[in-house]
Amino acid sequence: MAEAQDIPTRLAKPVSHSVSTSPSAAFHSPSSSFGGANLARSATLSNQRELKPFDTTDIKILLLENVNQSGRDILSGQGYQVEALKTSLPEDELIEKIRNVHVIGIRSKTKLSEKVLREAKNLIVIGCFCIGTNQVDLEYAAKHGIAVFNSPFANSRSVAELVIAEIIMLARQLGDRSMELHNGTWNKVSAKCWEIRGKTLGIIGYGHIGSQLSVLAEAMGMSVIYYDVVNLMAMGTAKQVPTLEALLSNSDFVTCHVPELPETKNMIGRVQFEQMKEGSYLINASRGSVIDIPALINASRSGKIAGAALDVYPSEPAGNGDYFTNSLNPWAEDLRSLKNVILSPHIGGSTEEAQRAIGVEGKFSAINVGEALVRYVNSGVTLGAVNLPEVNLRSLTLDERDHARVIYIHRNVPGVLRRVNEILGNHNVDKQITDNKGDVAYLMADISNVQRTEVKEIFDSLEALSSRILTRVLY
Numbered sequence: 001m002a003e004a005q006d007i008p009t010r011l012a013k014p015v016s017h018s019v020s021t022s023p024s025a026a027f028h029s030p031s032s033s034f035g036g037a038n039l040a041r042s043a044t045l046s047n048q049r050e051l052k053p054f055d056t057t058d059i060k061i062l063l064l065e066n067v068n069q070s071g072r073d074i075l076s077g078q079g080y081q082v083e084a085l086k087t088s089l090p091e092d093e094l095i096e097k098i099r100n101v102h103v104i105g106i107r108s109k110t111k112l113s114e115k116v117l118r119e120a121k122n123l124i125v126i127g128c129f130c131i132g133t134n135q136v137d138l139e140y141a142a143k144h145g146i147a148v149f150n151s152p153f154a155n156s157r158s159v160a161e162l163v164i165a166e167i168i169m170l171a172r173q174l175g176d177r178s179m180e181l182h183n184g185t186w187n188k189v190s191a192k193c194w195e196i197r198g199k200t201l202g203i204i205g206y207g208h209i210g211s212q213l214s215v216l217a218e219a220m221g222m223s224v225i226y227y228d229v230v231n232l233m234a235m236g237t238a239k240q241v242p243t244l245e246a247l248l249s250n251s252d253f254v255t256c257h258v259p260e261l262p263e264t265k266n267m268i269g270r271v272q273f274e275q276m277k278e279g280s281y282l283i284n285a286s287r288g289s290v291i292d293i294p295a296l297i298n299a300s301r302s303g304k305i306a307g308a309a310l311d312v313y314p315s316e317p318a319g320n321g322d323y324f325t326n327s328l329n330p331w332a333e334d335l336r337s338l339k340n341v342i343l344s345p346h347i348g349g350s351t352e353e354a355q356r357a358i359g360v361e362g363k364f365s366a367i368n369v370g371e372a373l374v375r376y377v378n379s380g381v382t383l384g385a386v387n388l389p390e391v392n393l394r395s396l397t398l399d400e401r402d403h404a405r406v407i408y409i410h411r412n413v414p415g416v417l418r419r420v421n422e423i424l425g426n427h428n429v430d431k432q433i434t435d436n437k438g439d440v441a442y443l444m445a446d447i448s449n450v451q452r453t454e455v456k457e458i459f460d461s462l463e464a465l466s467s468r469i470l471t472r473v474l475y
């Protein structure tokens with residue numbers, strides 16, 4: 001099997017020497033524009049030829065926040081150098097570590113801001129082993145050719161089940177009864193305790209979680225209405241309502257499942273509490289910014305709402321401990337004092353099933369984070385990326401021995417493709433695909449019958465184009 005090279009430009013400085021035949025020699029020469037991880041080809045049992053790291057120990061991966069073992073296994077199974085830490089890191093330590101890695105895997109606590117990413121000179125891809133990607137500056141990453149993958153569906157069911165539990169707990173004041181009895185007080189009451197059968201659940205945001213919840217709630221005998229900015233097909237007999245107000249004024253239970261966006265910030269505030277039914281309940285397991293919590297405190301104290309369950313907060317501590325105080329959020333102690341208010345520490349997606357599924361989804365799933373990272377590193381496929389266009393090319397076969405795969409991430413400006421094709425046009429381009437997302441475009445091309453020296457020429461020529469963001473050549 002011939003050797004192969006991955007030629008990212010993260011360590012790029014102009015080079016005077018040609019591509020090394022020694023993968024590790026090339027990698028350890030930081031002055032080389034071939035100085036990224038070196039990739040080689042290897043075969044699978046089928047006729048598929050993988051463009052795979054030749055000396056995979058060159059690919060350095062940092063996994064933070066205790067990424068599930070199954071995710072780690074996928075990456076270390078490739079022979080990558082994987083360092084896995086249990087927690088997130090303070091910004092200065094993160095900056096120090098991120099300088100040296102090609103791949104970083106995080107969950108929700110690690111903030112990959114522009115300041116941090118500016119230092120990530122070798123980074124080609126970020127894996128968010130969680131649903132949200134708000135913790136990453138996606139735009140900065142895209143503009144610097146860093147792909148971001150996440151695991152958007154893995155814990156929807158866990159969140160939906162928690163919300164069902166909370167609906168019943170709120171309706172029966174179960175949190176308060178339990179707390180009282182823990183404190184030794186027997187307080188058997190039925191006043192203002194309800195069955196949920198026949199009540200109306202209003203779901204704000206009918207995406208992955210909202211729609212699953214809809215099915216579960218109907219199975220419990222609830223009527224479901226939902227409000228979403230997009231027209232979405234209803235599950236079961238649920239009904240979409242045209243406005244948020246229509247939802248609030250008709251629901252016994254209101255639950256929020258929208259993303260964190262400028263439009264969803266304080267989406268439920270004083271005015272919306274006034275629009276809610278007297279004695280209704282509010283649940284938020286989406287993002288902390290969605291509810292104006294001082295307004296919720298007032299609505300609870302006035303009796304306008306009969307209870308609330310919150311799983312997420314505007315500020316959340318980075319680790320476990322006695323942190324839920326006014327120094328974290330100025331209203332924390334008022335919130336803690338309210339009756340029939342369930343407070344949980346962002347555990348909506350925290351089940352064994354969801355954590356396993358986030359680390360390794362089914363082998364047929366294209367969005368598995370670990371597999372998506374491997375696929376991206378080894379073959380440049382961006383399926384499931386949240387900040388780059390999703391681009392796929394079929395794998396090379398074992399017969400295609402002298403083929404190279406060119407990946408050219410570039411600014412989407414007029415005339416680029418003509419210039420790229422002038423460079424590639426001297427070769428036999430077997431397949432080529434390009435797509436863009438906003439200002440950033442992703443081109444992948446497989447070229448046949450290329451020699452190692454030609455690969456370097458192609459690489460250097462693409463690098464010299466003013467539109468270049470990142471060039472990789474897998475050979």
Ligand SMILES: NC(=O)c1ccc[n+]([C@@H]2O[C@H](COP(=O)([O-])OP(=O)(O)OC[C@H]3O[C@@H](n4cnc5c(N)ncnc54)[C@H](O)[C@@H]3O)[C@@H](O)[C@H]2O)c1
Nearest residue numbers: 132205206207208209228229257258259260285286348349
């Ligand atoms: N508590 C937890 O542990 C936990 C776990 C997973 C997800 N989440 C959060 O739950 C939320 C929902 O996740 P999901 O996977 O269902 O997301 P999703 O993207 O599948 O669905 C979100 C829905 O909200 C709709 N939407 C967007 N803006 C809206 C607006 N202004 N008004 C009404 N609808 C709007 C979208 O059209 C979409 O249908 C996210 O904020 C996510 O971060 C929390």
